[in-house]
Amino acid sequence: MRKMFNNKEPIRHIQLQGQANFRDLGGYKTSDGRTVKWGEVYRSGRFPKLTDDDVKILESLEIRTVVNLLTEDDIEAYGEDRLPSGVREYPLPIDSQTATRLSNQATAALKSGDFSKISLELNQEIHRILIHDGRERYATLLREITNLENRPLVFHCSHGVHRTGTGAAILLSALGVPWDSVREDYLLSNKYRRDEVQKRLAQLQQMAAKKRSIPPQQVDMSNMEAFLIQHGSYIDASREEMIRENGSIQNYIREGLGLSGQEINNLRNELLE
Numbered sequence: 001m002r003k004m005f006n007n008k009e010p011i012r013h014i015q016l017q018g019q020a021n022f023r024d025l026g027g028y029k030t031s032d033g034r035t036v037k038w039g040e041v042y043r044s045g046r047f048p049k050l051t052d053d054d055v056k057i058l059e060s061l062e063i064r065t066v067v068n069l070l071t072e073d074d075i076e077a078y079g080e081d082r083l084p085s086g087v088r089e090y091p092l093p094i095d096s097q098t099a100t101r102l103s104n105q106a107t108a109a110l111k112s113g114d115f116s117k118i119s120l121e122l123n124q125e126i127h128r129i130l131i132h133d134g135r136e137r138y139a140t141l142l143r144e145i146t147n148l149e150n151r152p153l154v155f156h157c158s159h160g161v162h163r164t165g166t167g168a169a170i171l172l173s174a175l176g177v178p179w180d181s182v183r184e185d186y187l188l189s190n191k192y193r194r195d196e197v198q199k200r201l202a203q204l205q206q207m208a209a210k211k212r213s214i215p216p217q218q219v220d221m222s223n224m225e226a227f228l229i230q231h232g233s234y235i236d237a238s239r240e241e242m243i244r245e246n247g248s249i250q251n252y253i254r255e256g257l258g259l260s261g262q263e264i265n266n267l268r269n270e271l272l273e
Helices: 052-060 072-078 097-112 122-133 135-146 163-174 179-192 194-212 222-228 232-246 249-256 261-271
Strands: 041-044 065-068 088-091 153-156
Touching (some): 041 163, 122 222, 122 232, 135 153, 135 163, 135 261, 153 163, 179 194, 232 249, 249 261
Parallel strands (some): 041 153
16 A cells, blocks of 8 residues: 555655755656556664654654665764654664775864865775675565565665665665666655755864865865766666676675565565556
8 A cells, every 4th residue: 555645645855944854766767668656665864853743744644664875983983763652663784894994094084174185986895885785684675575564664774875776776676666767766865964064064164174274165166066966877886886796786685685576576576567
């Protein structure tokens, strides 16, 4: 049964005060002409800052399961999710030492105010790494989503971009959604996080100017903008890595993630109409 927000037609973006990037993965068309069901699976950023009204919205969506892709260190830094009572919390941390090392490099550049040390290819590399280091977690995520008792389900990381974006790309691909639509879904994070990102860029520009004793307008923000504003080439790196490793995306799902043909059929039968 299709679930609707506020008894209206399904919408992609569910507006929350404490999380800008919460959205429904329904509505996408598959290559064989079917449609991903609305109101079954959502993707998001973290939930520690949800307001009372936000919690009520999650209740109205009848969310049963929240899969948290963050590590214990992430949760200690950000705080615990704030959720409606009775929601099942499922920790599924994607802990990649390589991705952490790259993130630490970016953090060091932030602290120094020298953004030139952030590689323009950082996001692509993170998405490639997640295809390897997150494979067991993503396989578990797909199996959890397949189980009707767990849905409606939302999965999230910190901002809903890297770990969540890769997971959403794998899920939609497993369902048979064309890659152009997968990329389109990934890039929606820019739309819904625009205010948050612009605010962060302004803060970082001021911080860097102060550290380096130069006017803010002299701070080169191009590398930082490339890091915080997503491009299609970033999630395309995930696709390229799946194909490089297994020959195709569907082979990656079967061989890389270890999902059987029956499991994939079950997933599609559950989430497509």
